[in-house]
Amino acid sequence: xxxxxxxxxxxxxxxxxxxxxxxxxxxxxxxxxxxxxxxxxxxxxxxxxxxxxxxxxxxxxxxxxxxxxxxxxxxxxxxxxxxxxxxxxxxxxxxxxxxxxxxxx
Numbered sequence: 001x002x003x004x005x006x007x008x009x010x011x012x013x014x015x016x017x018x019x020x021x022x023x024x025x026x027x028x029x030x031x032x033x034x035x036x037x038x039x040x041x042x043x044x045x046x047x048x049x050x051x052x053x054x055x056x057x058x059x060x061x062x063x064x065x066x067x068x069x070x071x072x073x074x075x076x077x078x079x080x081x082x083x084x085x086x087x088x089x090x091x092x093x094x095x096x097x098x099x100x101x102x103x104x105x
Contacts, residue, residue, distance in 0.1 A: 029098045032056075035091045045082040045103045052076035056095030063088035073099060 029050055047058055052075075060069035060082060068089070071080050082101070085091075093099055 029100045030091075030093055031098050032093050032095060035093075037085055037087065037089045037091065039085075040087055042084050042086045043103055045085055045101050046079055047071075047073070047082055047099050047101045048079045049073035049076050050098040050100050054095060054097030056093060056097030056099055058082075058099055059092045059094070060085065061090045061092065062086065073097065 049056060055072065055074045057070065057072045058080075059067060062068050063086070069082055073080075073095075091101075
């Protein structure tokens with residue numbers, strides 16, 4: 001019985017003190033995934049597709065869950081301005097391609 005209580009206590013502590021990882025804002029190539037922005041000051045960014053033969057989509061969602069931006073990348077030479085990105089925005093990259101995001105402060 002004591003072991004059960006100890007394990008429950010340990011599990012609760014792990015859940016309470018676990019922090020969600022936030023993306024460090026650096027210009028880089030990003031693969032499929034969800035990136036949570038933790039930068040305090042708003043900034044602008046541009047994006048372009050790295051691999052020409054793969055179709056990849058990029059979505060930006062604000063902190064209220066509203067979609068701010070959507071673009072389907074299928075051309076390597078296309079560079080897109082992502083507009084202003086704020087704290088707590090989420091960037092989702094969907095597809096097998098890679099997208100190079102350049103952040104401008």
